[in-house]
Amino acid sequence: MSLYVTELRRLAKRRITRLLLVLLVLGLAGVATAFALSSHQLTKEVVAEAQAQADRQYQQALTEWKKTVADCDAAQARGERGLEEKFGPDCGRQWQPQPDMFDPKWSLPYQFDFRAEFPTFIAVFAGALALFAFIVGASFVGAEWNTGGMMNLLLWRPRRLAVLGTKLAALLTAVTGVTVLLGALWTAAFWLVGTSRGTTAKVTAGVWRSIGLDGLRALGIILVVGAVGFALASLGRHTAMALGAAVAVFAISEIGLRIAVAVLKVPFGDRYLLSTYAQAWFLKKVQLLDFRACEFAKGECRPAELLVTWQDSAWVFGLGAAVALVAAFWTMRRRDIA
Numbered sequence: 001m002s003l004y005v006t007e008l009r010r011l012a013k014r015r016i017t018r019l020l021l022v023l024l025v026l027g028l029a030g031v032a033t034a035f036a037l038s039s040h041q042l043t044k045e046v047v048a049e050a051q052a053q054a055d056r057q058y059q060q061a062l063t064e065w066k067k068t069v070a071d072c073d074a075a076q077a078r079g080e081r082g083l084e085e086k087f088g089p090d091c092g093r094q095w096q097p098q099p100d101m102f103d104p105k106w107s108l109p110y111q112f113d114f115r116a117e118f119p120t121f122i123a124v125f126a127g128a129l130a131l132f133a134f135i136v137g138a139s140f141v142g143a144e145w146n147t148g149g150m151m152n153l154l155l156w157r158p159r160r161l162a163v164l165g166t167k168l169a170a171l172l173t174a175v176t177g178v179t180v181l182l183g184a185l186w187t188a189a190f191w192l193v194g195t196s197r198g199t200t201a202k203v204t205a206g207v208w209r210s211i212g213l214d215g216l217r218a219l220g221i222i223l224v225v226g227a228v229g230f231a232l233a234s235l236g237r238h239t240a241m242a243l244g245a246a247v248a249v250f251a252i253s254e255i256g257l258r259i260a261v262a263v264l265k266v267p268f269g270d271r272y273l274l275s276t277y278a279q280a281w282f283l284k285k286v287q288l289l290d291f292r293a294c295e296f297a298k299g300e301c302r303p304a305e306l307l308v309t310w311q312d313s314a315w316v317f318g319l320g321a322a323v324a325l326v327a328a329f330w331t332m333r334r335r336d337i338a
Contacts, residue, residue, distance in 0.1 A: 002234040003163070007170035016139050021178065024132050028182065031124065032189040039112035050107040061097040069093060112198030115207055118190055121215050123282045124184050126218035133226030134176045134246065141230055142239030166333050168179055168325075169228055175226045179219050187211070217281055217310070224321045231324035235331060249274070265292060268306045274316075282314040 011017055040046065072091030088095065140162075194200040232242035253274045261269025268288045270276045280286040290304040 002121050003125050003166045004170055008168050008174060009135075011140055011170055011174050013069035014140070014143075017136050020132050024128060025182070027128060028125065029189075030122075032186070032193065035112055036189075036193045036197055038110055038111040039193060040197070041127070041197055042111050047104070047109065049155055050104040051105045054102040055099075058097060058102040059100070060101050065092070065097055070137070074332040087218060112190075112193050114190060114194035114198060114200045115203050118187075118194075118211065119192055121186070122211070122214045125183065126221055126282070127129060128216070129175075129222045130225040132178075133222050134229035134242070135230075136172050136175070137226040137230035138237045140232035140233075140243035142237070145237035147232070152203060160332050161329055164234065164329060168227065171226060171230055172223055175223060178217065179222055181220070183215055187215075214282065221278070221281060221317065224317050226319050228324050231321075231328035233321060234328040235324075251326070267292065267304070271306060271308060272335065275306055277313040277316045280308040281310050283310075285309045 016229040022050075068087065069091045072087040076091070087139045184332045191200065229246070233239050235241065236245075240283075256268070257272050260266075261272060266272075267290045270288050276288070277288055286308045288308060290306070291301075
């Protein structure tokens with residue numbers, strides 16, 4: 001039996017892999033169910049009821065306005081003062097409610113729009129799968145180092161880089177399979193929500209191509225995060241090394257740097273945050289504005305702009321993953337295994 005097949009089976013049989021997979025499926029199913037229950041199809045009856053409610057609100061506001069104007073006129077006839085402060089100029093006649101102020105859309109229940117909202121749910125799916133890939137990838141190699149399984153494996157297969165590379169290939173293959181399978185179910189679930197309790201209007205072939213590209217971006221970031229978790233755990237010879245490094249990176253990037261750039265008044269400070277590049281990866285681009293360049297005392301000002309694109313995100317995440325993997329393989333080759 002090949003080492004690659006053996007590693008795939010070992011990964012699939014690990015209890016933490018199975019547990020996290022069950023929790024992942026339950027979590028995704030819970031999200032899909034929650035939105036299915038909260039969404040409503042806007043039938044003719046629902047739209048008519050919303051229109052009737054808007055008309056009632058308009059008539060109520062109009063009645064109250066007429067009463068206010070009449071009260072003001074009566075107070076003027078009695079010679080009372082200070083009425084302008086209380087009722088406004090001309091007893092508030094210029095504030096008469098208009099029908100267009102009461103849009104029936106405000107009374108409509110929430111309706112899930114597949115075309116407009118599903119790209120956001122792809123990002124949610126990617127976040128959940130990325131966390132799964134990171135923990136599974138870190139524990140897959142970290143547990144091997146911690147329990148001595150790596151040393152035993154190297155006695156059977158003394159080629160260090162080949163062993164580590166095969167483990168990484170098995171991990172990425174398994175993560176890809178899980179992502180594709182769950183991604184298909186995720187898409188089908190929200191398509192079902194859209195057709196039965198929402199709307200799938202204007203979903204053209206171009207929209208499906210865009211969704212496919214979003215899915216590929218999601219798969220890319222999931223594999224990168226899984227590979228980084230694997231590399232960090234291999235460097236530290238323990239799963240906790242990867243988890244600790246992840247917490248540290250989050251604290252430095254999203255808390256420390258955010259505070260530092262705000263205190264130092266660094267132009268476009270958000271360009272140094274990983275969350276900005278994650279957002280740009282899914283939204284294709286993020287526009288950053290620097291209002292500090294404006295002098296509002298001199299009148300209207302157009303703030304300086306900086307565009308962060310998904311290509312920039314690819315460089316940042318790709319370079320980070322490459323550095324982590326090169327370091328893991330380099331240390332695997334040179335350090336003492338015992």
